[in-house]
Amino acid sequence: MPRPGKSSYSDQKPPYSYISLTAMAIQHSAEKMLPLSDIYKFIMERFPYYREHTQRWQNSLRHNLSFNDCFIKIPRRPDQPGKGSFWALHPDCGDMFENGSFLRRRKRFKHPFAIENIIGRDYKGVLQASGLPLASVMHHLGYTVPSQLSSVVSSMWPHVGVMDSVSGVPVSPDYGPFGVPVKALCHPSAQTMPAVPICPAASPAAASLLEQTASNTTEGKGSLHSVLVHS
């Protein structure tokens, strides 16, 4: 396509969402995974539209990588030094563009066992009605707050530290496959929380716990209130 500056045809915004563009880049690669910088390159090489305002759209792209469960991080091997991780497509996310549109999917892929998705689904009404951020509700429920959400929590409740429920030693969240927290952590106000796996598939006990939690929340705010009062 032509060269000229502002308003040439090829400079128009391509009919692809960031998710589409990123998936294209990943699928096009030999290893089916790419570092962030290579995703940028792929897009910029093919779509002149994205050769400008790079700070804006690259911020949006990173937001999409992190926010959408269909994108997962693959750690670098020691023999592959570099900045971040590799990004790949979650094996269960299927064909995201089954409907002809590359702009909007029918539904977002959400991993069913990610604790933040479980809480987000079961406490949807509470989250909406209260306006509280997900991190707050998870904290009040005594759940491990994933990754950097903990910084939000510690800024809202500076007296609360994240520590191992048995040893009392500060730890960082430890995640197993699919981002499921393997080690149950608790904060001082939560007294004793059993260090059991939260993944229902891994522990029948945890499964019934989850079921109980779910049934408690179907009625609405009541259960959250009791939890709030408790802490």
Add this chain to the structure above:
DNA sequence: CAGTGTTTACGTCAAA
């Protein structure tokens, strides 16, 4: 420090 990653907030738009 610059690049990478995570989360919240808000606006838009189309489907349900």
Add this chain to the structure above:
DNA sequence: TTTGACGTAAACACTG
């Protein structure tokens, strides 16, 4: 009208 997907801005935290 409500819901959900998407884009954008922005505030941080973490890392090489």
